[in-house]
Amino acid sequence: xxxxxxxxxxxxxxxxxxxxxxxxxxxxxxxxxxxxxxxxxxxxxxxxxxxxxxxxxxxxxxxxxxxxxxxxxxxxxxxxxxxxxxxxxxxxxxxxxxxxxxxxxxxxxxxxxxxxxxxxxxxxxxxxxxxxxxxxxxxxxxxxxxxxxxxxxxxxxxxxxxxxxxxxxxxxxxxxxxxxxxxxxxxxxxxxxxxxxxxxxxxxxxxxxxxxxxxxxxxxxxxxxxxxxxxxxxxxxxxxxxxxxxxxxxxxxxxxxxxxxxxxxxxxxxxxxxxxxxxxxxxxxxxxxxxxxxxxxxxxxxxxxxxxxxxxxxxxxxxxxxxxxxxxxxxxxxxxxxxxxxxxxxxxxxxxxxxxxxxxxxxx
Amino acid sequence: xxxxxxxxxxxxxxxxxxxxxxxxxxxxxxxxxxxxxxxxxxxxxxxxxxxxxxxxxxxxxxxxxxxxxxxxxxxxxxxxxxxxxxxxxxxxxxxxxxxxxxxxxxxxxxxxxxxxxxxxxxxxxxxxxxxxxxxxxxxxxxxxxxxxxxxxxxxxxxxxxxxxxxxxxxxxxxxxxxxxxxxxxxxxxxxxxxxxxxxxxxxxxxxxxxxxxxxxxxxxxxxxxxxxxxxxxxxxxxxxxxxxxxxxxxxxxxxxxxxxxxxxxxxxxxxxxxxxxxxxxxxxxxxxxxxxxxxxxxxxxxxxxxxxxxxxxxxxxxxxxxxxxxxxxxxxxxxxxxxxxxxxxxxxxxxxxxxxxxxxxxxx
DNA sequence: GTGAAAGCGCTAACAC
DNA sequence: GTGTTAGCGCTTTCAC
Numbered sequence: 001x002x003x004x005x006x007x008x009x010x011x012x013x014x015x016x017x018x019x020x021x022x023x024x025x026x027x028x029x030x031x032x033x034x035x036x037x038x039x040x041x042x043x044x045x046x047x048x049x050x051x052x053x054x055x056x057x058x059x060x061x062x063x064x065x066x067x068x069x070x071x072x073x074x075x076x077x078x079x080x081x082x083x084x085x086x087x088x089x090x091x092x093x094x095x096x097x098x099x100x101x102x103x104x105x106x107x108x109x110x111x112x113x114x115x116x117x118x119x120x121x122x123x124x125x126x127x128x129x130x131x132x133x134x135x136x137x138x139x140x141x142x143x144x145x146x147x148x149x150x151x152x153x154x155x156x157x158x159x160x161x162x163x164x165x166x167x168x169x170x171x172x173x174x175x176x177x178x179x180x181x182x183x184x185x186x187x188x189x190x191x192x193x194x195x196x197x198x199x200x201x202x203x204x205x206x207x208x209x210x211x212x213x214x215x216x217x218x219x220x221x222x223x224x225x226x227x228x229x230x231x232x233x234x235x236x237x238x239x240x241x242x243x244x245x246x247x248x249x250x251x252x253x254x255x256x257x258x259x260x261x262x263x264x265x266x267x268x269x270x271x272x273x274x275x276x277x278x279x280x281x282x283x284x285x286x287x288x289x290x291x292x293x294x295x296x297x298x299x300x301x302x303x304x305x306x307x308x309x310x311x312x313x314x315x316x317x318x319x320x321x322x323x324x325x326x327x328x329x330x331x332x333x334x335x336x337x338x339x340x341x342x343x344x345x346x347x348x349x350x351x352x353x354x355x356x357x358x359x360x361x362x363x364x
Numbered sequence: 365x366x367x368x369x370x371x372x373x374x375x376x377x378x379x380x381x382x383x384x385x386x387x388x389x390x391x392x393x394x395x396x397x398x399x400x401x402x403x404x405x406x407x408x409x410x411x412x413x414x415x416x417x418x419x420x421x422x423x424x425x426x427x428x429x430x431x432x433x434x435x436x437x438x439x440x441x442x443x444x445x446x447x448x449x450x451x452x453x454x455x456x457x458x459x460x461x462x463x464x465x466x467x468x469x470x471x472x473x474x475x476x477x478x479x480x481x482x483x484x485x486x487x488x489x490x491x492x493x494x495x496x497x498x499x500x501x502x503x504x505x506x507x508x509x510x511x512x513x514x515x516x517x518x519x520x521x522x523x524x525x526x527x528x529x530x531x532x533x534x535x536x537x538x539x540x541x542x543x544x545x546x547x548x549x550x551x552x553x554x555x556x557x558x559x560x561x562x563x564x565x566x567x568x569x570x571x572x573x574x575x576x577x578x579x580x581x582x583x584x585x586x587x588x589x590x591x592x593x594x595x596x597x598x599x600x601x602x603x604x605x606x607x608x609x610x611x612x613x614x615x616x617x618x619x620x621x622x623x624x625x626x627x628x629x630x631x632x633x634x635x636x637x638x639x640x641x642x643x644x645x646x647x648x649x650x651x652x653x654x655x656x657x658x659x660x661x662x663x664x665x666x667x668x669x670x671x672x673x674x675x676x677x678x679x680x681x682x683x684x685x686x687x688x689x690x691x692x693x694x695x696x697x698x699x700x701x702x703x704x705x706x707x708x709x710x711x712x713x714x715x716x717x718x719x720x721x722x723x724x725x726x727x728x
Numbered sequence: 729g730t731g732a733a734a735g736c737g738c739t740a741a742c743a744c
Numbered sequence: 745g746t747g748t749t750a751g752c753g754c755t756t757t758c759a760c
Contacts, residue, residue: 002480002503004753015731020755030729047478051424052754055415055736070444071640076434083434083461092479095459097447108451114411115456116366250644257646276435280614282621282646368737379747384739394745416738419752731760736753743748 003044005052012040023048054116061091063303064112066122068100068188072247074273074292075123078146081296082121089304091118100125100188106132113141119303121296123147126190127155142306144299147290149194149322154306156299156323158290160191163327164198167270167288168242170329172206175338176240176268179203180230182252183213183244192244195272199242218248223255231267232259239338240268246275246287253281253334264336274330283333291325298323367408369416376404387412418480425455427667428476430486432464432552436611438637438656439487442510445660446485453668455482464489464552470496477505483667485660487511490554491519506670508663511654513558518670520663520687522654524555527691528562531634531652532606534693536570539702540604540632543567544594546616547577547608556608559636563606582612587619595631596623603702604632610639610651617645617698628700638694647697655689662687 009016014037021029022037029037040046054060063086067075079095086093094115096108105124109132112120120143124130127148136143137153145155171179181199183192196213203210216227223231231237243249249271253263261267263283271278274289302323373380378401385393386401393401404410418424427450431439443459450457458479460472469488473496476484484507488494491512500507501517509519535543545563547556560577567574580591587595595601607613613635617627625631627647635642638653666687 002477006753016754017732017756018730021730024755028729033729047474049753050479051415051419052736052752055419055738055753056755057736058755060415070434070440070447071437073435073437073440076437076440079459080434080461083459087460092475093459095443095447095457096451097444110411111456113366115414250641253646254644277614277641280618281644282617370737380738381740381748382746385746388739392745397745413737416736416752419737419754420739421752422739729760732758734755734757736755738752739750741748741750744746 002049003046005046005048007044008037008040008046011044012037060116060118062115062117063091063093063300064108064115064117064120064122065093065095066105066108066112066120066124067095067097068123068125069097072245073275073277074147074245074247074290077275077292078123078296078299081293082300085297085300098124100185105130109136119143119307121146121299121303125188127153128190142303144303144306146295146299147191149191151322154302154321156295156302156325157191158295158327159324160194161198161201163288163290163329164195164242164272165202166198166327167272167329168199168202169206170331171240171242171268171270171335172202172208174240174268174335176238177208177338178236178238179208179240179242180211180238181213181242181244182216182227182248184218184248185215186213189244195242195244213244216248216252218251220251222258223252228255228259231256232261238267240270240335242270242272244272246271246273246278246285249285249287249334250278250281253285264334268336268338269334271334274328278332279330281334285330286332286335287330289328289330291327295325298325366413367410369410369412371408372401372404372410375408376401424480424482426479426481427455427457427664428472428479428481428484428486429457429459430469430472430476430484430488431459431461432487432489433461436609437639437641438511438609438654441639441656442487442660442663445657446664449661449664462488464549469494473500483507483671485510485663485667489552491517492554506667508667508670510659510663511555513555515686518666518685520659520666520689521555522659522691523688524558525562525565527652527654527693528559528606528636529566530562530691531636531693532563532566533570534695535604535606535632535634535699536566536572538604538632538699540602541572541702542600542602543572543604543606544575544602545577545606545608546580546591546612548582548612549579550577553608559606559608577608580612580616582615584615586622587616592619592623595620596625602631604634604699606634606636608636610635610637610642610649613649613651613698614642614645617649628698632700632702633698635698638692642696643694645698649694650696650699651694653692653694655691659689662689 005016005019009019019037022034026034070076083093094112098104098108102125123146127145127150133153145153147157148155149157149160181196186192200210214230243252249269253269256267263269271285271287274287278285278287369380369383373383383401386398390398434440447457458476462468462472466489487510491509491514497517509517511521512519513521513524545560550556564574578594607616613633617633620631627633635649635651638651642649642651
């Protein structure tokens with residue numbers, strides 16, 4: 001069906017070797033021959049199969065990409081960054097998603113290895129303790145992590161601890177004293193743990209008491225009553241929430257609204273990721289921004305450099321491991337400066353009921 | 365470096381044929397032999413290379429996916445749907461994005477063909493007139509379109525015309541009379557044109573005058589003054605906007621806010637796509653929902669069916685082409701029922717200036 | 729400047 | 745039940 005190099009050779013009246021040379025080293029073949037061969041190639045619409053080349057021991061020019069999910073735009077943005085560069089440079093991407101499941105991570109890596117990818121770009125649940133990554137190191141299969149925040153392995157990310165620290169300090173500077181951190185599953189994210197460290201440090205440094213992160217179910221339609229209770233009741237209810245990622249922040253914002261709390265008057269919100277979409281919210285989401293697309297690009301470049309390096313000089317591969325890209329804090333209308341204490345108890349009894357779109361503001 | 369079937373054969377003391385059989389048809393080999401071979405496989409950590417199999421004329425179990433961009437979650441959601449099923453069924457995805465560029469579409473398709481993908485899942489700019497798709501038809505390479513709304517080719521989408529019709533009728537039912545449609549580049553999207561047809565039909569049926577779609581630059585920070593003028597000035601300024609996709613709707617919402625218009629009091633907004641994120645906005649975005657993930661899943665299933673069909677019975681491949689999935693209209697707070705005419709001229713002089721977060725409402 | 733032939737990793741006849 | 749061998753599409757010596 002698809003023409004092979006043989007068909008071209010027969011059509012042009014030369015050997016397959018000559019056809020191969022006409023493609024890969026045109027200058028070594030007689031211009032007249034070259035012309036004929038090219039005509040045959042066009043006539044048959046022939047494109048050399050990468051399979052043959054790959055099997056011949058050539059480079060596969062295949063890169064494996066392993067991501068937790070595409071439902072979170074953070075990873076879609078990274079992927080877009082990788083694809084832009086990789087495509088332009090003649091590499092193909094093989095994509096697998098893991099849904100934060102370690103078994104699926106294992107399966108993805110194995111599958112991609114079978115396909116003889118030249119390298120891997122991945123975001124895993126927990127980079128430090130990942131046995132498969134050790135295996136990759138042993139086997140000399142090159143990889144670069146994205147977002148995983150570890151100094152032990154080749155990676156590209158922001159300094160999650162520092163970024164969280166900066167963000168929480170901003171909240172403190174705005175007068176907030178009782179700040180709570182919300183996170184999805186800690187188990188699924190070494191980033192979240194780093195961010196909690198930053199939160200803790202900022203709090204302690206300001207003489208405030210950090211709290212354990214409150215775990216929130218991402219996918220639930222409503223905030224769990226237990227969570228909501230934490231946010232609204234009691235003497236130590238927070239005035240600001242630091243959410244370990246933007247998607248979580250948005251879910252929390254919706255939950256708070258349903259509980260008749262207005263943002264930022266009743267509660268300030270700070271996210272993490274810097275999703276473009278956050279700026280389209282109202283109020284616009286304040287967030288600690290990671291340059292997601294650039295992280296993808298940088299991961300690609302590092303991987304390419306390592307691949308290139310490995311081909312010439314195997315020694316220097318391990319020189320620089322973690323690349324830290326600068327983060328920024330995006331101010332947004334979800335944070336308010338605290339003029340006075342806010343009485344949240346007034347609003348809380350209504351949670352769980354349908355709430356009107358407009359919420360009353362306790363002061364203004 | 366990576367062990368081959370030869371290494372296993374040598375290690376186990378059998379021929380490569382036996383090793384191959386041990387892998388692909390275990391029941392045909394002596395249990396004792398089988399055991400030894402398996403031990404060698406484990407010992408060497410051998411995984412058969414798909415390359416060899418593929419070259420041998422076997423199925424590549426590779427599927428090409430061609431998408432405009434991952435920056436729009438619509439496509440990320442589709443991709444997630446595809447990946448969930450495809451991975452589970454032992455297929456690999458090769459992904460390329462095109463940025464709505466026809467040249468890149470061509471390049472992507474060619475590249476994926478070289479890799480001998482068994483089929484293609486794609487969203488292209490314009491399905492009907494696409495010469496490359498005709499080429500695929502001629503060459504018998506199977507493909508399924510997503511979102512492209514055409515009856516001429518295998519595709520999975522909602523009925524864009526009907527969906528838009530339904531949505532606009534909803535606006536009309538809420539009392540809106542002057543409704544404008546906003547779109548990104550028409551050239552880049554056959555969907556947008558279908559949606560405009562639906563808009564036109566709904567308007568005419570209600571005895572209203574449809575307008576040509578207003579093209580809006582997606583990526584601009586602010587709405588263009590000319591666009592804003594259309595929305596705010598003149599006797600026939602609209603009371604509702606139908607945006608050809610949710611991302612556009614969000615951008616427009618931001619632009620309107622900056623121009624000191626409040627939503628939905630000054631302007632109702634209806635989007636298209638049903639992005640989950642839209643529900644997290646405030647006010648929650650009303651939208652015509654396409655089941656994006658399901659579209660991805662269905663596209664995958666159709667492709668698989670066609671691949672299976674093509675392998676047995678080449679005749680029936682062309683039976684059913686377009687699959688239309690049901691859409692729904694998601695009510696949201698961005699649409700208000702029109703009690704009276706809204707005086708927008710008051711708000712418009714301020715556009716282009718920084719606007720306060722809270723906007724006054726002309727009535728309430 | 730060109731062709732013949734080996735071999736990449738694997739499967740599938742075909743022998744034994 | 746197991747081994748031998750040809751061949752998938754291609755690149756690359758090595759002759760000529």
